Structure formats: structure tokens, C-alpha cells
Amino acid sequence: MVYLDNNATTPLDPAVIEKMAWFMGGHFGNPSSLYPIGREVKNLINEARAHVAAAVGAAKASIYFTGSGTESDNQAILGVIDALPDKREFVTTTIEHPAVSQTAAYLEGKGYKVTYVPVDATGTIDLDALRSAVTPQTALVSVMHANNEIGTIQPIEDVVRIAREQGALVHTDAVQSFGKIPFRADDLGVDLLTVSAHKIYGPKGAGALYVRKGTPLRPFIHGGHQERGLRAGTENTIGIIGFGEAARILPLHFEADSARLRRLAGRLKDGLEAGVPKIHFNGHPVNRIPTTLSYAFLGLESEAILLSLAAQGIYVSTGSACSEESEDVSPVLRAIGLRPEFARSTVRMSLGRFNTDDDVTEILRVLPEVVDKLRKISPWDPEEF
Numbered sequence: 001m002v003y004l005d006n007n008a009t010t011p012l013d014p015a016v017i018e019k020m021a022w023f024m025g026g027h028f029g030n031p032s033s034l035y036p037i038g039r040e041v042k043n044l045i046n047e048a049r050a051h052v053a054a055a056v057g058a059a060k061a062s063i064y065f066t067g068s069g070t071e072s073d074n075q076a077i078l079g080v081i082d083a084l085p086d087k088r089e090f091v092t093t094t095i096e097h098p099a100v101s102q103t104a105a106y107l108e109g110k111g112y113k114v115t116y117v118p119v120d121a122t123g124t125i126d127l128d129a130l131r132s133a134v135t136p137q138t139a140l141v142s143v144m145h146a147n148n149e150i151g152t153i154q155p156i157e158d159v160v161r162i163a164r165e166q167g168a169l170v171h172t173d174a175v176q177s178f179g180k181i182p183f184r185a186d187d188l189g190v191d192l193l194t195v196s197a198h199k200i201y202g203p204k205g206a207g208a209l210y211v212r213k214g215t216p217l218r219p220f221i222h223g224g225h226q227e228r229g230l231r232a233g234t235e236n237t238i239g240i241i242g243f244g245e246a247a248r249i250l251p252l253h254f255e256a257d258s259a260r261l262r263r264l265a266g267r268l269k270d271g272l273e274a275g276v277p278k279i280h281f282n283g284h285p286v287n288r289i290p291t292t293l294s295y296a297f298l299g300l301e302s303e304a305i306l307l308s309l310a311a312q313g314i315y316v317s318t319g320s321a322c323s324e325e326s327e328d329v330s331p332v333l334r335a336i337g338l339r340p341e342f343a344r345s346t347v348r349m350s351l352g353r354f355n356t357d358d359d360v361t362e363i364l365r366v367l368p369e370v371v372d373k374l375r376k377i378s379p380w381d382p383e384e385f
């Protein structure tokens, strides 16, 4: 198997599997219980919190565990909106993950004013449009750190500066940048920041929300006092312990992973551009997550490419995994101004810790053949585009 869909999810690191197995084998106590087997689990959760905090670049007290990146995004946005009832405006962008864009749509349905700030052809936010969108009535600005489909990195420090001029709070969805580019939540200057375990070789179903001290925030799940009253419900202890281990080992791998993966992705990019005619690169040439490669294969349907590659054990994605079942063109690709026929032919390849030179060699061998074969039976002539 050649797995090139690490933006959708990553395999568990063996160290994470080992830690979770150890935990599952002997720690069933409820962390809210006051007797020793409960306290022990609570202590392990707090150890995991310290590891996630260190990896995110924040104090331990500013990290709250949630059930996913999606939940963290919902909690951040709905929690601020609920805490600031006098402010009825929310500002975001046209390229957010559905966890943010659908929450924005929900707010619109509730009568809030939502402004979607456009991006340019590289997927970078238009800062002048942002400046016009934020008003003293804006409760929150939510701009993702790095895009899941094309990898473009946003100038979050500039976003924070502009939002602050009008007294607005700032949230960033850092699910795709976490572990891939170095940042410190405290230094980015945001009030809230979302991360997710399963994009950093941890388990699915575990997320975290960074909350800067003093940020007005109301819970949106009501019940017990877990997570200091922000997130009710008995903790996903196994997931949290795995998340903590994945975060603990991130810095141990970071230098070597980044250099190696940058080289592998560069090899893949150069190989594709030299070996496959009529392809179009999507995203920012420089300001992007280097391991995310998005290309339109002119004249083809992306699903045909995906399935042909899958038949040979190579796994890639069409746009974003979250929109895989939707017939629509990806809103991200639409937002960067890509023609619908280009968008429908777009394939995303995303590399991760366990990819090797052999993986790149294999896809560079198979993909040109697949494209050539499909173009021969395609009703569209790539020359037409």
C-alpha cells in the first residue's frame, strides 16, 4: 500500500499504539472518581494535556480536550457567540473546513450576520476585504491556519492585528498545520486554536481547543464538570492518552520528518510536473504545507484517477475527504477561482511520517500510465482546456 492521504487521517505511530495498549490494559477508572484508580487516570489525562500544550506552544491550563477537531471548531465559534450576546457578527473565509463553514451557516440561519472573506488564486486571504468585514459588532473572526485541500498557509498574525483594531476575538483552525509547521499558539496571538489527534499520528475522535486565559467562552455541551466545566461528558480517556503520546513524540520527529518529507514532496512535485502533461498545480507556490500537493489533471474526472490508483494500492484523495460524497465542486477550489472542470479533475496527494522514497517512486511510475490510459478513453480533449 502507498498511502498518500495523510491530510485525511494518519496511521497511528507505533509509540502511540503501545501507550494506548498499556493504558487500556490497566486503567479503567473514571477520572472524576476520587479514589486512587480514578485519580490515576485523571493524572494521566493531565500529563497528556501537558504534552499537547507543549506541542501547541501554550500553558497547560489553556488546553481543553474535546471529541474532535470539528467539536473544537464548533465549541470555539458557538462558545464565543454565546458569551458575547451583544455582538451579532461573525467573520470567516470562503475556504474553511466544513467544521467552520457549516457552523457559520448555522449562525446565519439563527439571524447572525456572517461575512465570508474571499481569497486570491493562491488561496490566501484578502486582508483588505478582511479589514472592511470586521466591525465593532464582530464577536469573532475565524481563519484557518493551513488549508486541508491545497495547503495554503494564512497570515494569522495579520488577521489578529486587523481583528484587534475592532475589538474582535480570533479563532484559528490549526488542524492541518499542527505538527507540520512550527508555531506557538501564544505567539500567533489568537484567542482560540483547534487541533486534532488523528492528523498527528494519534487516534481518531480526540481533539483539543486552546483557549487564551480570560477569553469569554460558554460551553455548548451541558452536563458534568469535566474539562473544568467547558466540556461535559466522561472523557475519551483512551483517545486522550493516545493524543498525549502523539503530541509528546512530535518534537522528537519534527526536524527529521520535515526535512525528509520536504525532499520527498519535492521529488513527487518535480516528477509529476516532468512526467504528466497537462496538469495544473493548485495552491500557493511557496506559502504552503509542503506535503500537500493538489493538481488538476485536465480532461479527466478525479474519481476515475482515484479509483484507478486505488486498484493498484495507491491511496489519494479528490479534494477533501469530507466532501467526498458530495456531487458539488469543492468550495475551496471554487473560492480560488478554479474552473469547475479543473476542480472536478483535481487530486490531492498528502505525505506523512511513514512515506518513503519507494512510495514516491511507485506513484511516479503508476500515475503517468493511469493518466495516459484514462485520457485515451476520455470524451474530453485536454487541449480544449
Ligand SMILES: Cc1ncc(COP(=O)(O)O)c(C=O)c1O
Pocket: 007, 008, 068, 069, 070, 071, 073, 097, 099, 144, 146, 147, 148, 173, 175, 176, 196, 197, 198, 205, 206, 207, 322
Ligand atoms: C482543517 C480541518 N479542520 C477540521 C477538521 C476536522 O477534524 P476532525 O476530523 O478531528 O473532526 C479537519 C479534518 O479533516 C481539517 O482538515
